[in-house]
Amino acid sequence: MNIFRLAGDMTHLFSVLVLLLKIHTIKSCAGISLKTQELYAIVFTTRYLDLFTTYISLYNTIMKLIFLGSSISIVWYMRHHKVVRRSYDKDQDTFRHYLLMLPCLLLALLINEKFTFLEVMWAFSLYLEAVAILPQLVLLQRTRNIDNLTGQYVLLLGAYRALYVLNWIYRYFTEENYVHWITWVSGIVQTLLYADFFYYYFQSWKNNVKLQLPA
Amino acid sequence: PPEGSFHDEL
Numbered sequence: 001m002n003i004f005r006l007a008g009d010m011t012h013l014f015s016v017l018v019l020l021l022k023i024h025t026i027k028s029c030a031g032i033s034l035k036t037q038e039l040y041a042i043v044f045t046t047r048y049l050d051l052f053t054t055y056i057s058l059y060n061t062i063m064k065l066i067f068l069g070s071s072i073s074i075v076w077y078m079r080h081h082k083v084v085r086r087s088y089d090k091d092q093d094t095f096r097h098y099l100l101m102l103p104c105l106l107l108a109l110l111i112n113e114k115f116t117f118l119e120v121m122w123a124f125s126l127y128l129e130a131v132a133i134l135p136q137l138v139l140l141q142r143t144r145n146i147d148n149l150t151g152q153y154v155l156l157l158g159a160y161r162a163l164y165v166l167n168w169i170y171r172y173f174t175e176e177n178y179v180h181w182i183t184w185v186s187g188i189v190q191t192l193l194y195a196d197f198f199y200y201y202f203q204s205w206k207n208n209v210k211l212q213l214p215a
Numbered sequence: 216p217p218e219g220s221f222h223d224e225l
Contacts, residue, residue: 009225056223063225122222164224183224 001059002170008163009063015156016070022149023077028087031143031150034078035097035135041071042101043132047125049118092142095135104128113182123182130190133157137197141213158194165191 023029048064055061077084108124133154140146140154164187171178197213204211 005224012225050222060223060225067225167224 002167002174004163004167004170008160008167011156011163012160013063013066015153015160016067016074018149018153018156019074020070022153023074023081023084026149027081027083029078029084030087030089031139031146032078032088032153033093033095033136033139034075034088034090035093035095036132036139037071037074037078039097039100039128039132039135041075043125043129044068044071046121046128049121053118089139089143093135093139095138097135100131100134101128104131111182113180126182126186130186130193133190133193137193137213140197140201141211146211154194154197158191158198161187161191161194 019032022032044064044067048068051061051064051068078088079085104124104127107127108120112119112123136154140150143150168180168184168187200213201211
């Protein structure tokens with residue numbers, strides 16, 4: 001465990017905590033995309049199937065359970081909680097997220113580290129995670145007056161991705177046989193999506209105008 | 216651990 005990996009996991013954890021804080025204390029999920037949250041719930045469910053087959057460390061097991069539990073409970077709150085669900089921007093959150101799943105599944109069947117059920121599901125989860133933020137970015141673009149918690153949530157997620165890239169570079173140079181092309185390529189695609197978004201986000205913040213992404 | 220069947224990242 002290197003410092004980049006730990007910092008990456010912690011920013012990921014904080015991003016989830018910020019979201020849960022917003023939902024629990026303010027009882028609001030305004031500006032949060034249910035489509036993205038559903039994709040994350042699927043991402044963690046399909047990636048952590050090895051929870052039952054492989055023990056890595058107590059840290060690893062606990063973090064997996066936290067990400068599984070939090071992503072599923074966020075979806076539950078947004079869909080079913082009688083107060084929280086009323087703040088959901090349903091009409092703005094129109095991204096057809098299920099259309100992302102089929103190409104990711106096909107890609108996972110074609111490109112995987114090993115053609116087994118767990119490995120295909122693992123590759124699928126990485127491809128899906130790379131694009132899972134898209135509905136959230138589209139919703140942010142449409143929403144006026146992004147509140148602080150939503151902005152911090154996306155900022156923390158972006159930091160988590162960037163730190164993971166640093167972690168891979170560090171591991172590549174310090175560990176023997178540490179080569180994971182699928183993780184790297186899908187991770188870099190994901191990080192670029194955030195970088196592109198943040199570029200426009202900071203531009204609009206600097207110029208103090210409403211965020212407007214190019215078509 | 217066997218190569219390619221062991222993922223220790225989250």
